[in-house]
Amino acid sequence: xxxxxxxxxxxxxxxxxxxxxxxxxxxxxxxxxxxxxxxxxxxxxxxxxxxxxxxxxxxxxxxxxxxxxxxxxxxxxxxxxxxxxxxxxxxxxxxxxxxxxxxxxxxxxxxxxxxxxxxxxxxxxxxxxxxxxxxxxxxxxxxxxxxxxxxxxxxxxxxxxxxxxxxxxxxxxxxxxxxxxxxxxxxxxxxxxxxxxxxxxxxxxxxxxxxxxxxxxxxxxxxxxxxxxxxxxxxxxxxxxxxxxxxxxxxx
Amino acid sequence: xxxxxxxxxxxxxxxxxxxxxxxxxxxxxxxxxxxxxxxxxxxxxxxxxxxxxxxxxxxxxxxxxxxxxxxxxxxxxxxxxxxxxxxxxxxxxxxxxxxxxxxxx
Numbered sequence: 001x002x003x004x005x006x007x008x009x010x011x012x013x014x015x016x017x018x019x020x021x022x023x024x025x026x027x028x029x030x031x032x033x034x035x036x037x038x039x040x041x042x043x044x045x046x047x048x049x050x051x052x053x054x055x056x057x058x059x060x061x062x063x064x065x066x067x068x069x070x071x072x073x074x075x076x077x078x079x080x081x082x083x084x085x086x087x088x089x090x091x092x093x094x095x096x097x098x099x100x101x102x103x104x105x106x107x108x109x110x111x112x113x114x115x116x117x118x119x120x121x122x123x124x125x126x127x128x129x130x131x132x133x134x135x136x137x138x139x140x141x142x143x144x145x146x147x148x149x150x151x152x153x154x155x156x157x158x159x160x161x162x163x164x165x166x167x168x169x170x171x172x173x174x175x176x177x178x179x180x181x182x183x184x185x186x187x188x189x190x191x192x193x194x195x196x197x198x199x200x201x202x203x204x205x206x207x208x209x210x211x212x213x214x215x216x217x218x219x220x221x222x223x224x225x226x227x228x229x230x231x232x233x234x235x236x237x238x239x240x241x242x243x244x245x246x247x248x249x250x251x252x
Numbered sequence: 253x254x255x256x257x258x259x260x261x262x263x264x265x266x267x268x269x270x271x272x273x274x275x276x277x278x279x280x281x282x283x284x285x286x287x288x289x290x291x292x293x294x295x296x297x298x299x300x301x302x303x304x305x306x307x308x309x310x311x312x313x314x315x316x317x318x319x320x321x322x323x324x325x326x327x328x329x330x331x332x333x334x335x336x337x338x339x340x341x342x343x344x345x346x347x348x349x350x351x352x353x354x355x356x357x
Contacts, residue, residue, distance in 0.1 A: 033338070036338065050259065053264075056259065056267055060268075078265065084270055093298070094278050095284075095285060096299070102286060118275060177317070177345060177349045183309050185338045186306055187303060187329075208309070221312060229300065229304030234297045
């Protein structure tokens with residue numbers, strides 16, 4: 001118990017107790033997740049997905065934001081390519097998460113590593129980083145959070161689908177504002193202040209609106225807006241540092 | 253009852269595609285970013301992507317919804333900032349837009 005460096009980078013363990021503690025810690029998060037899962041379930045039913053299809057998607061994709069975006073652009077027959085591209089674009093944000101959790105993940109092998117990675121979501125990332133910074137060294141914690149969220153996710157989507165199939169919500173109903181509301185509430189903790197985010201977010205929104213007005217097919221407005229904004233944000237940061245990126249990379 | 257358990261091939265293909273790229277992001281991201289350090293601009297684009305993505309997502313429908321949508325959006329952000337509870341923020345936002353639309357007729 002001496003020094004946080006020692007504790008977080010030293011002997012990393014993976015115990016059943018850690019998994020259990022992660023699951024217990026994440027229970028309050030389930031309460032906040034329920035409406036989101038219900039919305040996905042109701043929307044799945046409204047878009048014509050069967051109960052089995054909605055449950056399969058939630059089980060194997062297990063990414064709320066991606067499922068929401070894909071369901072918004074859902075057609076019959078299913079938009080296979082558009083759905084895959086949209087899921088990739090929305091979930092690419094998960095790529096740096098694993099790298100940030102490396103102090104734990106580097107010590108894991110086999111199913112413990114690849115299984116834990118398969119349950120990685122925004123919640124488990126946030127809680128895992130917090131636990132790691134607090135000196136925790138039981139990597140099972142991460143899997144516990146992920147599993148608890150996973151079970152809760154599939155259950156709420158299933159419940160939403162059953163309920164949605166009963167009520168039949170017409171398109172344009174205020175209930176569909178829930179998807180916009182969900183993304184707005186995700187945006188709040190992502191905000192790092194006007195200097196970093198105001199222009200990129202603004203450009204992303206404007207480009208998406210312009211592409212939408214130009215009647216470009218989905219998910220092009222989303223793609224163009226996201227990358228225009230993110231590109232601008234990166235360019236602004238590079239300029240702020242006053243050095244071209246590749247120089248830094250060759251040194252690293 | 254039987255149609256509850258129907259799984260169509262095109263839907264299954266879409267789900268498989270989504271699942272594969274999502275796992276590639278989760279696991280492949282860790283594997284690749286640990287093995288090769290990407291140039292800083294790639295890291296910066298990745299860091300900026302989530303916020304820009306959701307901003308690009310909400311902008312067109314909010315514009316289409318008009319003022320009840322904007323008021324609902326303000327309520328969502330307000331509740332999220334004060335309570336940090338996503339569930340509460342979503343429900344408050346739906347209630348606000350619903351109420352405003354009823355008032356507006």
